[in-house]
Amino acid sequence: MPWRCQPQHRLTLYWSVIAPEKSRAQIEAEKWILVVPYAPGKYCLPLCTLPFRRWMLFIASFVAQFCNGSLYAWSIxxxxxxxxxxxxxxxxxxxxxxxxxxxxxxxxxxxxxxxxVTFYVAAGVLGFAAALSGPFVERHGPRHSLIVALCLLFVGHVAAFLSMQYKSYVGLYIGYGVFCGAGYGIGYIAPVSALMKWYPDLRGTAGGFAVCGFGVGAVAWGDVYEPLIAAVGMNCFFLVFGSIISGILLISAFVLRTPPPNYVVSGRNVHGVKVSMPPTESEKLQGHSESTERVSVVLEEIRNGNYMNVFDYQKQELGEAEILYHNKVKSLRIRECVFSIEYLLLYLVFIGAVATGIILMSRVFSIGKGVFRQDDHKLTHLVMYLALCNFLGRLVCPLLSDAFIQIAQLNPAFGRKIIVGLLLVDQVVVLAFLKSLIQDPNAFGLFQVVVFFLTFSYGGAIGIMPSLLTDMFGVYNSGTMHGIILTAWSICAVGGGLTFQHYFFKIKDSYPMEQMREGETAAYIFNFHWLMVIACIGLALVPLVRTNPVDRFYPGYQYSVCGRPLVRITKKDY
Known part of the structure; x- marks a missing residue:
């Protein structure tokens, strides 16, 4: 019966992202810095007559992620x-x-x-909420998405406030863990998705700046929690804090927006395709026809084996290979992206790149205390420096990827893939050093240095991933792809953290009390071994991620090295 198909049809429609259209009223309202909607399609008169500039999104995104970073400070x-x-x-x-x-x-x-347990629940929900809300963010834009996120955060903090009154852990797990976790997930991807569209010329820098606020927020809010608890008491903490970050997020939401129709900057549209000027309707039809013909030429070259004629394009060229690439990427559907070999490989690579960082960052204090016998003052400063390295990694690595692509004139996805590979090499080397350093109680200084490198590469992998996903799967799929890949972060935070803790106590408790330090050292070394295996697997998979457009969209499967196909499996009906 027809009604039985409706839920499936609605689900299919939800996961089919169509570029949203803007009304004239919305376009006019978004000429100013603050856009305040009061009804569908209706906006308040400008509250501030300061004209909007795209650099303002850097500040709004940073502030939004700064608020999201409060989750990282939960341990306090x-x-x-x-x-x-x-x-x-x-x-x-x-x-x-x-x-x-x-x-x-x-x-x-x-x-x-x-x-x-509340943190584990929130971290798990964050990733899956980000994955499920990706199409919603792309369809409704960052402003509405961030408003939904702050509403969830406020409800979660109110529920946590009531849980404190009734002294209920279950209420805390559901209130803060589920509602706030979902709010943090939606609020994490909304600003990133917006910046990817506004900065097709600097995607790496934009994506890195969008997520670096998360790491800064963890440090800053950690310094706020203690004085706020002393001022209002633990019983009222969540109500006061929830009101503060909800107000800040609301202002950020009024600033965030997507680009206007026919947006072009530095000669490129939101998809990163070079254009001379916004096309008219007739030019669009003509351009589509010409593009189709030129793509057909490329496919014919592939069929005839003339592979070098369509080899990986350089950034400043607008040849047939780039036309093929961008037309194919723009037409990708979400299910084609999610179930592609490249996305599966990137998902596993991302696990390898973030597992060690997210697990060890929460245990550096304990390692310094139990293994190196350092005082709390030194270890507190170490944690702050690690947060700074995390911030720098999120910001600097994507910026370097933009510079590397520009200087070397590379396919953007290929250039960023190289950076990700280097970050994984750094992690493997660091883990090899850690296994020996942790056995020397006098090596705390060198231990700090290698952990700084580890945290920097962890932050770099998180910062570079949004722009890499946008390059690979298109600007209107980036929010969904980024949201889904964040489930890997959740799996590492929850599953990896619990696994690390399980083996740590199992090995440590097998030693007598007088050999506690030796027991802790052995436990850490064992955990470093399986973390290195994960990092090595991620590193080994990096070269298998195909960024060459001819390989990616070959009718079947093709993998090439230096312009020569090593594996080629053609579809039977081609």
Whole structure:
């Protein structure tokens, strides 16, 4: 019956992204810095008569990601939440009561560590919310998407506030973990998707700047949490903090937008194709016809084996290969992108690039304390420096990829793939050093240096991925592709973190108490081994990601090296 097909049809429509059209009222409203909608298709008069410039999106995106970075600082809240809900002091030490029975008073015991589960729930939901909301972000734009995100965040913080009143961990897991996790996921990809469209000439720089605020927010909000708890109390913390970041995100949402129709900058449109001026309707039809004819010529060359005639294009050329590439990328459907071999390989490469960084960043303090016997002051500074390296990696590596592509005149996707490969090489080398350094209690200085390199490469991989996905799968699929690949981050944060913790305690507890340091060292070395395996797998898969347009869109499968096909499997009906 027809109605039985409706849910499937709606699902198909949802995952089919069509470039949204803008009304005249929206175009006029978006000429100013703040765009405030009050009804569908209706906008308030300009609240600020400052004309909009695309560089303003850098600030709005940075601020939005800065707020999202508050999730990274959750570990500071764990002891305060556990102490408040369980009614135990954070500084409590196990002592015997006065009965002489050997039993301990409940209030004298340190609180159980249950609040940390909230972070795992939120981190897991973040990735999957980003994946599922990708088509919504592309269809409705960054402004509406960020408003939805801040609403989820506010509801989540209110639910967390009520959970503190009723001292309920379950309410905290659902309220903050699910609602705020979903809000962080949507709020993470919305600014990135917008900047990818505004900066076809500097995609790497734009993507890196969009995500670097996340790392800065983790450090900054960590310094805010303690004074805010002291001022308003743990019982009111979530209500106050949720109101603060919701207000900040609302202002950022009013600034974010997608480009106007026929947008061209530095001679390129949103897809990165070189154009001389916005085309008229007749020119569009004529250009489409000419493009189709030239693409047919390219395909004929492929069929005849004249591979060198259509070899990978250089950035400043507008030859048949680039025309083929951009026309194919623009026509890609989401399911074609998601189920492509390239995306599967990129997903695994991304896991290899972020697993070590995200797992070790949360354990550097413990390593410094248990293995190197350093004081809290030094380790606190180390954590801050790591956050700075994470920030620099997210910003500098994408910027370097733009410069590398421009100087070497490379296919953008190929240039960024090289940078990702170098970042993975760095991680493999660092892990090899860590296995030996951690056995020397006097090597803390060198340990800090190699961990700085590790964190920089971790941030670089996160920063460069949005622009690489846009180059590979098109500007209107980038939000969805970026959202789905963030599930890899969630898997590493939750699954990888729990796996690391499981083996750490299993190996450590097998040693006697007087050999605690040796037990911790052995546990870390074992975990470094399987992390290196993951990084090596990611590195080995990088060359298999095909960025050459002829290989990618060959009718079948083709893999080439230096312009010569090594593997060629042609479809039977071609």
């Amino acid at each position: 809240l764990n002891p305060h939440i556990d102490s408040y809900i369980q009614g135990r002091s954070m500084d409590a030490m196990p002592t015997q009561n006065g009965t002489g029975s050997g039993s301990q008073s409940t209030s004298s015991l340190p609180p159980d560590q249950k609040a940390v």
